[in-house]
Amino acid sequence: MTVTAEPAVERSPKHRRAATTDRVKAENRLGLMLSAPAIIIMLLVTAYPLVNAVYLSLFSYRLTNPDQKKFIGLRNYVTVLKDSLWWQDVFTTLLITVLTVGVELVIGFAFAMVMHRIIFGRKTVRTAILVPYGIVTVVSAYAWFYMFDLQSGFINSWFGLGDFAWFSHTWSSLLVIILSEIWKTTPFIALLLLAGLAQVPEDILEAAKVDGASAWQRLWRVTIPNMKAAILVAVLFRTLDAWRIFDNVFIMTKGANKTETLSFLTYRQTITRTAIGLGDAVGVLLFLSVLLIAFIFIKGFKVDLSRVRGG
Amino acid sequence: MRNSIRLLVASTLLTPALVACGSSGGTPKLTWYINPDNGGQVRLAQKCAAQSGGKFRIATSILPNDATSQREQLVRRLAAKDSSIDLMSLDPPFVAEFANAGFLRPFSAEEAKGFTDGVLQAPITNATWKDQLVAAPFWANTQLLWYRKSVAKEAGVDPTAATFTWDQMIKAAVQTRRTVGEQGSKYEGYMVWINALVASAGGSILDDPQAGADAKAAIDSPAGKDAAVVIRDLSRSRAASPTLGTDTEEQARALFQSGRGGFMLNWPYVYGAAQAAVKSGDLPKSVVEDIAWARYPRVRADLPSKPPFGGIELAIGNYGKYKDTFALDAVRCITSAESQKAYMLDAGNPAARGAVYDDPDVIKLFPMAALIRSSIDAAGPRPITPYYSDVSTSVQREWYPPSSVNPDRTPAKTAALIPKVLKDKVLL
């Protein structure tokens, strides 16, 4: 799949008028009809609930006290944005995101290089790499949790850490969460990078080798610059995924010890506390933060989405 | 194209079938939402269904392990008026919230009489909201002080003495290089501990819990301070469990049964569990023979302690089909004296009816039966308010981890936080 520009077919004004022929109209109609089922279902599941969430976030509303539902405008948003817990969770989420994506990028790249180069055992490596991808996140969370947990884990005995309670401290809990997340999602980023790697023109690399460039120089001067688009797309997707992390936090710590992330905060306010008004405000803010990140990437880093959008 | 249309039609036609999945005709079926208890309630359900002579059957649906998750599961569905919830086993602190929201079917004075006659006071108090009985007391729980006789002897203390205090216990444990097992993880069990300390010190967490969102916090008081001192002293001493901040009931029990066990505050189930461990060969008999029990220790030497209160109240969902008919019969059967006795012997959870404790079979299995009963009688319940889960979370937030508790700041901060939470002025 390569980055291709859209076919720019020039039409003269005369042709343009005639271009809105029946055929074009029929194609328009057919295209929309074929896409309709998908669009309808995507809209139903996102548009209505989102609008509903925005609407309810303007109320002071507790599920268990429905008679005291009161319209309060944007006050919930003010409450959330002034709250230290919100900012703490923003920080935690940011920390997790930056660390996981950063480490995954490096490890994933290494994996991609290995998969690209090896000939013997290629199938085994690919299979092994896909297992973390396909495995249920909850299972991965439990595996890593039990590994480090004092009651069931062997990490402490293997590394001679004695009684260290991994899940009693913030940084150690975060470490395990990050490890689990990295393990689970590196395959995906490795494959995205592999795709980019496979498209680096071999002849340029050969030319560089002939010119005497070392492997390291070839990597930095030729391979990576040619993969920029793929790398940025991979980083964008992983960043958004990491920003929304939920499963690992839920299973391992339930957000205790300052390991709560924004998704978990939303879940806790709406579903656990049934503080619907406040919770929906958090949810809407989370949605806006996702938009912000996407915006930064697409406009700021100029991520070229045409390769995934299929444009 | 044609295939997709066919699929669309097929899935639309399948919808009613999928939605109706699970409903069937035949004998009326009551669904009882239970907390996990090694199958005791399941067996009770079968017994009561059989006793009905085929009038109804009781299907059980198991809820998660911890009380907070149990509440979470029930609240959303009840708020959406789920008609499939006929009976539910509720943790006492949540009864107020459910009743206030109209989720529970209240009992008339007539019906209530059958459910409160001969029942200990604490379960009744926790099952009442706005002067109506909204749940039937099923079983009652309290925490005792469990200790190793050898350790107490070595330290020269007598935990069964009338004025045995936390301070004395901690000092004894430190002196003998043993531990005091408690539940300090950030969950409801920790709130149980804090509440028991505050109540034992003569105070309370809320001033007027019935006021709902306008309730005032009373934890910033000498009692609150005393409670904070106990927690701070224990968590910073050598007698604390190394994992106090993540310990729940099971970890405390494991610590108590280990070579470093000295004292433990825990529910009575631990005794049966220890004996079961001996039977399966995982625990030497000498450990169980070394175990003794006493009442929950005092915070102040001059004030009798108020042990924690727990248990289960059995409530009828207000949207169920059989709420006025079979559900009532089922509740009567499940909370009858003989059912409670059978359940106590089977699942190890103490009964809510006082007479059960005098039964010789019960005493044989629970040598501490009289102590359990007197503890329940003296128990201090957690605040009875519809906003209980918020109050509990607020307290846990300020008091966790146990090692961070500061008697000069923590109670005050808690008292400042609670009203804000109740009025939705702060994220929790």
Added chain:
Amino acid sequence: MQSTRSRVGWGLGSALIVVVSMFPIAWIVMLSFKRPEEIGTNPSFLPRNWTLDNYRQVFKINLFTAALRNSIGIALIATLVGVVFATLVAYAIARLEFRGKRLILNFALAIAMFPVVSLVGPLFNLWRNIGLYDTWLGLVIPYISFALPLAIWTLSAFFREIPWEMEQAAQVDGATPWQAFRKVIVPLAAPGVFTAAILVFFFCWNDFVFAISLTSTNNARTVPAALAFFTGESQFQQPTTAIAAAAVIVTIPVVALVLLFQRRIVAGLTSGAVKG
């Protein structure tokens, strides 16, 4: 031509990858064979006493067998319907020029970026009012919706590679449009559709947020949600080894699918850039 040293280097690299990738799986398998009493009493990597009890318990518990049933059924239905819908869209995108094409693709992209947890509250209320709460359809619909972007991209990439002119060529050769479609296009499109189906299946199999928010009984609770609420029999204890056994059971289909279709999955995730 790779030198021996570099071959050994790459060989070690691949061995490392395999070990790191499979290690946690090996661990959870070990856990599943441990006796519950080993938890909390000086645990090690290997079980001290191997036992099948956990697996026996898991299959006795209705919660888990029902969850397996639900997961398989819901994932299959969502995959089927989702892939069909996505195929239609991808076909339109690959072959037709129509207004709103960019918009649709951008919309699908936006859906993929969506924080799902923001929706569970309102969705719960909506489902409750319609009667879809705690039903298969109640999960199938969100699954289809959020798996569609992935399926659409995968399929678009595959469809773009198909030489559509062959369909016309077949018709010129005398085949009817239907025959041309069936004999030429379908075999060419099948691998892509199959790959998309696998990826969608993985997505549905894995979902957690919807599963815990939109279900409450064995009617529709899927395996991830069941794992999180697997309370076992004890009042206070977490059934570590039983959860491990359940986790292994739910991983087996995934491993099987990966083993059998590794090539296709890689091709799908790399949008066809990497083959063979």
